[in-house]
Amino acid sequence: MRIGGIITVLILVGIGFAATFFITDEWVEGQVEYQASLLNEAKVELDDFEFSLWNLQVKWGRLQVANSNNTMQNTFETGDTEFSMEFWPLILKNKVIVDNVRLTGFQIDTERETDGAFEMPEDIEEDGKPGFIYGVVSQVSREASKNAEVKFTDVRDDLNVDSLMAKVNIQSIDKIDSLRNGIQQNYSKWDSTFKNTKVNEEVAKVRSTVETIKPKEIKKPKEVLEAIENVKKLRKQVDSLKTRTENLKQNFEEDYGTTRDDLGQVDNWIKDDYQRALNVAKLPDLDVQNIGKALFGQNLLGDYAAYLEYVAIAREYGSRLMGEEDSTKEIPRYEGLDYEFTDKYDYPGFWFKNIELSGRTKSDIDISGMVTNISSSQKKTGEPVKFDINGTDDNEVALTVNGELNYLEKEPRESFNVNYSGFTLSKARISPSDLLPYKLKSGKGELNVEMNIIDKRIDSRIDYLAKNISFDFEAAGQPKNRIESLIRNAIGSTDQIDVAALIDNIDGPLRVRVRSNVDDLFMNALRQTVSQEVENAKRKIEAEVQKQVEGKKEQLEEFKAEKEAELRQRYEELQAKVDEQLKVVEEKKKELEERKKELEDSLKDKVKDKIGIDF
């Protein structure tokens, strides 16, 4: 035994322990921040980080997760947080498995003091494509702003159509011209096809061959038989020419058939132009289906888009983590392959089983609740993320958020429910629409949002209830026009407004429907006032659009019919040539058959004359 060696080992062990004691906090903090920032594509920062090697305990005073779309804002941040990692998964497989996390000071959408932009390494591809739910968010946001633009009380009878049409880009005329060019090109193509087809040439060849066969000049039966064989071959050739001609016709019909479909679209193009002109004129569509959207659409859909954005974030993270661990990698040299004899260590990269969360919302509601099973692979844990958070403030305003993010199956599923109730409506405007420009004197509100998303299918409902309300008509002064006065009368006795918005794409494209218990009241008031003006304005616009595209469709149809007739004539000429040749060949065959009979008969007569036996 070497005494010096033993002392060296002991010194090395001592240095090792000392080093871990002094440098682990900073090193682990750096690693965690870097890896989390890679995943987040924006900075993830920890303050007052502590890591204890003895019990694998992690603590931090503040965690900020920057929003990659707006790096001056945090998606969320937390205050004091504490948890202990399981020993063996960390040591054996580098996996972070945590049973319980205590997380305080949770807040969403907080402002940052510094920019949270994170420079991604070049070898990591950034996902440039926005996800499906982000697409829906922008669709819903567009719908919300569109609803905000509808003006009911500004409709005038003296609509200046000329200035309006100057702003509208009438596209039908260009599209019709382009279609005309297409028809011309198609005509040229088929014209050249019919002119240059080899069928004409081959028909001429057959004709000259048939003409060389002269049955009357054939003297021997053997020669007749040979000629009949040749005619049979010619018949086959003409049959093949007929088939080719018919195929040509079929292709021509199919090709021209598509042009016919394009012609059918002209009416739709004109309708689109008309709709575009209506949109520029911002004329309201006086349909009860649209009243709810115009009254409450902007607010409700705005809220909905905000909630949906959180689901989009969840799906984005979920999809980044999904499948990552299932990817098969090539075995790196000198690293070998790990055999798994049991699933004992088949952990996900990280798994926070229970997170006890508390914090405060922007509207100062103290919230608390549980989030369970946040992991890097739900397939490995077999558990979806579930959350159930609620809270109330001193004024009994309550918030409940619960839901599930399920990525266990091939199709990702998110379900989400938010209930926000008891908030005061005093001095609030219930709708941004010009139809309801009044503040409320009193009232309490309740908002309930339910979303179910399975892959790309969304089914969601928002219910908004304003109860015990009274409108402050006095502050608005005297009604400015008849419509205002009618609306005041209609809603003056209403003490509750109940709105439901349904947003889904179950039967096709995204559908947004908003209905409320006051839609009919508003509809009646509008029918009595602006209805006539709207209809007049619409008629003017329609007439102007029709004027601009007038005759274009007919001219196009005429042009198309003329060209088609020319081509049909060419085809029919070709077909007639082939049919005629078929007839000639048949006749020649008949003549040869007759000649054959004549020669046979004369042969029989000669034999009879010589031997005196009648056959």
Added chain:
Amino acid sequence: MFLIMRYIAKLLKALASEASPGQIAGGIILGMIIGLTPLSSLHNLLIVVLILVLKVNIGMALLSFTIFSGIAYLADPLFHSFGVWLLELESMQETWTSMYNNEWIALTEFYNTVVIGSLATAILLCFPMFPLATYGVLQYRKHIHEKMMKWKVVKAFKGTKLYSIYETVSRVRG
């Protein structure tokens, strides 16, 4: 440069007379195990402790580690194949499973094809390597050392200023 020279000189000294053939052979086989197997494996920590604690020749262990690391790089695919064969041995499945389920044993990463393949190869090689190395040292001392000292290269090396400084320092240190 001085360190390398010092290392070469020490090695030559050890080979010539300073260390026993057993100590040199011990250094060779322990260095070989570290060299052939993945460096970060847990068993290598134990081997390093053994090198430090036992009276094996550390210089020879370092030389052996360097040489066998190069060999291991070339033989890596063979170790992997051997590891696959070992881990898939039907008769061993129960043993591997119970070893795998024991966290302390699993720490050795025996379930990795290169770790088990290279370690088994290194252990098997220890049996012929130890007597061969011992024999080799004896043969060197008997037949080669004297001749080698007469080589021009060795003489030139011994004649360098650096070597004389090293000699002086060694004498002073005793």
